[in-house]
Amino acid sequence: MLRHGGQRLGVGRGRRAGLPRHEAGPRRDEWRAARHRNRWGATGLGSRGRVRCPGGADLRHDPAPGLLELLLPCASARSGQPGTVGRRADVRPGEGVPLDTRRELVLGRRRAGARARRREALGRRPDRACRADRVARGAPGTPWGTGGTRVAARRRLRGRPVSTRTGPNREPGGPRTGSLAELRAELEAIGLRPTKTLGQNFLFDPNLARAIVADAGVRPGDRVLEVGPGCGFLTGPLCDLGVELLVVEIDPRLAELARRRVGESERVRWIVSDVLGGKRRLAPPVEEALWKEGDWHLVANLPYGVSGPLIAILAARANPPTSMSVLVQDEVAGRLVAEPGSRAFGALSVRIQLRYRARAGREVPAHLFWPKPRVASRIAHLELRTDLARVSPGVLDAFDRLVEACFQRRRKTLRSTLGTWLGDRDRGLQLLEEARIDPSLRPEVLGAEDFLALARGLVGDAPGPR
Template identity: 40%
Template sequence: MRDNALLGPAEIRELAERAGVRPTKTLGQNFVIDPNTIRRIIATAGVEPGETVLEVGPGLGSLTLGLLDAAERVVAVEIDPPLAEQLPETAARFRPGSAGRLDVVLSDALRVTELPAAPDALVANLPYNVAVPVLIHLLETFPTLKHGLVMVQDEVADRLAAGPGSKVYGVPSVKASWFAEVRKAGVIGTNVFWPAPKIRSGLVAFVRREEPLAQVDRRTLFDVVDAAFAQRRKTLRSALSGWAGSGAEAERILRRAGVDPGLRGERLSVEDFARIAAAADAPAEGSRG
């Protein structure tokens, strides 16, 4: 990354005043005010000079400027109109000549389906309240995303990176691991943000799987996962009974998949869930295709 100045507390507050905005909890706005944190995020993300990077929630542009230094192009999706309007001006002011390498998309990241350029990487400080659905939506919608690093609430980072058997293993863990290999890549303290959140943030790195883990319908797979964890203390036979239509049918599907009906969802890997989804979609025994 080229050694250009990054935004500090004084610049962030000045830009906020210029835009006429105050951080809101509704939009999950906590702006990074520490240049070293920005450098750490980009270094950990492994952004390559020729890549197009997707940033969600660029806010006042502290991470955006660092990404412009590291990548070929940045596509920033911002839901707040005043912030989206000001971001190109900030880039032009602090990174003269970068205008052609920054695209700002005024949109809700949960609903965006088209971008001006196909992204290679995702690097973002995701709003705490929608971090998991945004990440899953982007991985599903943009298959060109090969790797990335997102900053989320620390306990959410633990959930995303958890493996079977962990107390925090659940729906986010399985759905994220369907798309990518996921790992926790660090912890960020509260004092690098304005306003300072009450809880720490976690860094989650991912690398997309080159091939799907199994040839199954993803919607069926995710329905199974949602049902399995809806009531964590129930056995799979009981937890999947509503999804399958009955406890007996759930047991038949589980046994067809080679999964013990007496287990709980927290013991299953994403591959196990894929086998259940495949067994559910397979023709019933004795039927003719």
């Protein structure tokens, strides 16, 4: 510490400097005024100037009166004028200040001209946006190069070469991923704005897209259905893997853009149509194109509005998908894996858990989508149960009708619900007694196996061997 005028001074400000309480405020104001003068070159001390004194103490921002008068004669800069300091002044010990040559007197951080040129190059504005951001967004009046990221824009501003690769870790000629800036520019070029009606929240992170494909467990040659490809960020990794791909997109402009970004391939079929043809059925073009036998998989970033109905319809098909790896709302993923008795447990949970083993995958933050959704997203993985073939189609049909009727009155007892639905209270009690289910229970606490036992009794089909 340095003592000036009998007072103990530190390197901080106000009370942190060890000043008396009645002097902390005035001395802080003096330091602020000195810092303002130093920043604009009135005294030659920069806002981050540091003075090394013989005793080893550090003084910042003019900590003691009379020190500036001692330092000004010894300060020299590139201009050679007394009292002005360059970016790094070569200062030697001057009159009245015997400084060690190993402890330089470093004054200032940048000249005002260099600071101004830097701000002009970056285009600083009150909203903290810079010219590099405007270049990356492709704003009017700014040069547009091969790269669309902020880093590429900065490199162009500085005259440095910009990489022309089509995307992160991609080889030229492969499926193109690009950046969000390029994606937005291409969408604006075709006059397309994402709409909530169609659930258009595009996934633009290539690393996450490759992770989804890896987690799905599909292999080269597998048959895969993708619904809602968007701009092709998930379609590209699937094509790289070498799968036989069926892509369904409702927007023809978006389908053309995705096809152009991914590239033409004999292993990819495109269907421009809505995937649903009604509340409980697929659209005719999709139904005709789907595989009638053999294994196939669903890997998709599903539009939020159709995710639940589509998963239920595909699971109820005669040849359902062997596995489903879908990116859906966190709420829908919670319903798929919910346990009986929980608030999220419902008709969708029962229908899916009868046919599939469900588990929740990785959570996807909202900032990886554009436009950013207001809800959380999660990947759900469904694996087809191997014992499903022992259930007859008639029992499955009765099972779906029974589940729908029960969960329309989920807070009523099973005695009341089945009696009302069948129109015969005694018949309902008989079914519950045969399935060994308590009539006073509510539908929301029954599992998929309990509903299957009720459906078997309703149809008169005895359960097969386990």
